[in-house]
Amino acid sequence: MSDTPDSAVRTYTEHHRAAFLADLAEWLRIPSVSAQPEHAADVRHSAEWLAAKLKETGFPVSEVWETPGAPAVFAEWPAADPAAPTVLVYGHHDVQPAAREDGWHTDPFEPRIIDGRLHARGAADDKGQVFFHTLGVRAHLAATGRTAPAVHLKLLIEGEEESGSPHFRALAEARADRLATDVVVVSDTGMWSETTPTVCTGMRGLADCEIELHGPDQDIHSGSFGGAVPNPATVAARLVAGLHDDAERVTIPGFYDGVTPLTDAERELFAELPFDEAEWLRTAKSHGTLGESGYSTLERIWARPTAEVNGIGGGYQGPGGKTIIPASAMVKLSFRLVAGQDPDAIEVAVSRWIAERVPAGIRYNLTFGASTRPCLTPLDHPALRSVVRAMSRAFDGAKIRFTREGGSGPAADLQDVLGAPVLFLGISVPSDGWHAPDEKVEVDLLLKGVETAAHLWEDLATTLSRSADLPTR
Incomplete structure (x- = not known):
């Protein structure tokens, strides 16, 4: 009996797991710290490394795009069907500063897997979450028998996100014709926890x-x-x-x-999450909550x-x-x-x-200073449902819940410039320690990201083809 699409994706992912992790480790060794001028050559090396790896993955177009600051990477893999919808994946290849004396137990730029966790600067934020798309698209092709993705797939991987994205909007505006898309998928976010898979629906x-x-x-x-x-x-x-x-x-x-006010449905969904306020306070290194009257802690940091x-x-x-x-x-x-x-x-x-x-x-x-616009994807957006279905398949039918992100990022610039809705696909968890010593990513979750991406392109191709006039917000 032949494999189902889900088992075919998992089999392909497991078969290529070692090579995938070895390639990721090679990329993580490049100290692409955009905030430190002495690492400018490393940031460029990171961009050139990724552009070459995307070519090797199968993207027929893979380019390093210059900016007045650090370079970005653009890649494109057209679908076999010219009428197929277009998806643009956003992420970043620059990382936060890191040094052993900051409190790291390992060299931050010498990746190590310890107890199923890959430790290195950028493992979760954001190289690991960018890189799972390389194996994801190959697993998608292997499971479906396609020679090209089900969607016109584009990647834009920024080189200055950790420095505030000072040139990103100008880059998006200047290259808007090359970046034109039906939806944007941002892989620079995370999930609630290892046992509670979630999809983010907005950033402030x-x-x-x-x-x-x-x-x-x-x-x-x-x-x-x-x-x-x-x-x-x-x-x-x-x-x-x-x-x-x-x-x-x-x-x-x-x-x-x-x-935009919170709906009753959104408040109910937030309340379903296993939120431990005492534990959250410990994470916040704080001793009490305080905020706008009439709203819960999660509502205050996500939606107000x-x-x-x-x-x-x-x-x-x-x-x-x-x-x-x-x-x-x-x-x-x-x-x-x-x-x-x-x-x-x-x-x-x-x-x-x-x-x-x-x-x-x-x-x-x-x-x-330079401002960043908020973005929000409605819970009933058809493309969001595609992300939920793809993630549920990767997580063996688990119920996918919803979060938002209290922080900010350049995703809304893409929404504004390209007029396309923004979706979020991330598998990082709070314990990954973004920007902190001993940053890591859970290897098993990283591979769940691979599987989610592999399932997503077919689902989005169908969904977007049926919904010609998707709302941008």
């Missing part, structure tokens, strides 16, 4: 700013002048104190305009916008007293945004709010 956006406040032209005597001239440190404190009301809602007028004070300073901070009115003070703020919010509108609202609260006699400078 981000806006941030720094406020520099200037009062007197120099530090001055608080006895001679205090109470008679404005104090920039006091103004900074008042701005921070006025950012939230007693219900922990952001007080900036217009801040909540357009926010926030304003946080990232830094505040000014005046004398050395030992003993120094009775002055300081010449200057500063505040750093960041705003996590959810679906329906526009970062440009938030910047306008924040600017107006600050202008109304800075008194005469205080000069200030307000600077915003």
